[in-house]
Amino acid sequence: GQNIDQPTEMTATEGAIVQINCTYQTSGFNGLFWYQQHAGEAPTFLSYNVLDGLEEKGRFSSFLSRSKGYSYLLLKELQMKDSASYLCAVRDRGSARQLTFGSGTQLTVLP
Amino acid sequence: DAGVTQSPTHLIKTRGQQVTLRCSPKSGHDTVSWYQQALGQGPQFIFQYYEEEERQRGNFPDRFSGHQFPNYSSELNVNALLLGDSALYLCASSLLLAASNEQFFGPGTRLTVL
Numbered sequence: 775g776q777n778i779d780q781p782t783e784m785t786a787t788e789g790a791i792v793q794i795n796c797t798y799q800t801s802g803f804n805g806l807f808w809y810q811q812h813a814g815e816a817p818t819f820l821s822y823n824v825l826d827g828l829e830e831k832g833r834f835s836s837f838l839s840r841s842k843g844y845s846y847l848l849l850k851e852l853q854m855k856d857s858a859s860y861l862c863a864v865r866d867r868g869s870a871r872q873l874t875f876g877s878g879t880q881l882t883v884l885p
Numbered sequence: 886d887a888g889v890t891q892s893p894t895h896l897i898k899t900r901g902q903q904v905t906l907r908c909s910p911k912s913g914h915d916t917v918s919w920y921q922q923a924l925g926q927g928p929q930f931i932f933q934y935y936e937e938e939e940r941q942r943g944n945f946p947d948r949f950s951g952h953q954f955p956n957y958s959s960e961l962n963v964n965a966l967l968l969g970d971s972a973l974y975l976c977a978s979s980l981l982l983a984a985s986n987e988q989f990f991g992p993g994t995r996l997t998v999l
Contacts, residue, residue, distance in 0.1 A: 778927075807987070816889075816975060816990035817928070861927050872918065872941055873977075873988060875927030 776800045776874035780862050785882045786852055794847045794879045796862035805865040807873065808836050808847045812858045820847065820860075849881075857883045887912060889978050889991035897997045898966050906961040906994045910978030916940075917959040918988060919951060920975040928975055934959050935981055963996075971998045 777799040786792040798806070805824040809817035823829055823838035823845060835848040849856055859878040865871050890909045898904050910917050916935045920928035930943035934953035953959045957978075963970055973995050977988035 809990075816992050819987055819989070822987060863927070872930045872933060872943070873928075874930065875920075877925070877927045 776864050776866060778862055778864060778874060778876035780860075780876040780879045782877065783880045783882070785884060787884050788852055788854060790852050791848065791850050792852060792881065794849075794860050794862075794881065796845045796847070796876060798843050798845070798862070798864050798876075800843070800864055800866065800874075802867035803840060803864065804867045804871055806836075806838055806845050807863040807865065808834075808845075809861040809863060809875075810858050811861060811878065817861055852883050854883050854885065857881060889976055889989050891974075891976050891991040891994050893994060894992070895995045895997075897999065899999050900966055900968060902966050902998075903962065903964045904966060904996060906963075906974050906976075906996070907958065908961070908976030908978075908991055909958045910976075911989050914978035914980050914989070915957055916979045916981045917953060917957065918977045918979070919959070919961045920977065921945070922973040922975055922993070924972075931961070966998045968998050971996060 780796045808820040811817040821836035828837045833850045838845045859880050861878045862876040863873040889911050892907045918933040919931040922928040931945050932942040933940045937953045948964045950962045973993045975993045976991045979988045
């Protein structure tokens, strides 16, 4: 099975940088995803890591260390619209390669 | 290019009733996964359909069943509804053999059980 931990809430200021951590324990790892979810909306894909290291995509970067069972999502130059829940999800090696989600980190960006 | 669509948007039912939720995957996708998301929680995997068969199932009772049609669209059925079934039900589509197997989510169906 999978166990995923991420902070429940974080607060940051517009223009700042914030790092959202995710730790996981898994019986079979086949990739880690980060999704953004605004209230009342569907999750939208942000990033995917399957190898160790940093993946950068504009203002968003995601890091993975498989040996430590650890990932983080880095958001730079925060904007008010970045206020949302950020979901860490681990994909397993099963035939369905299903995603197991953490409970999400609610990020509030203050002016 | 239409994304993942779900219907209905909202639904109110009473305990003991049955409900059917529908999902059309993103164009070109062949796999549909269903998730239940309770308020303040992350989505929980219910099951996945590919080639009209259930490939894998999460920790949900048999009251939850599904179907996939030849056009890849899918239905989620829940029988004997309980208050605890109130949640956002998300459908996600993907292409099974794609390297990243990224899942695209639909807008969800908000089910309220009274």
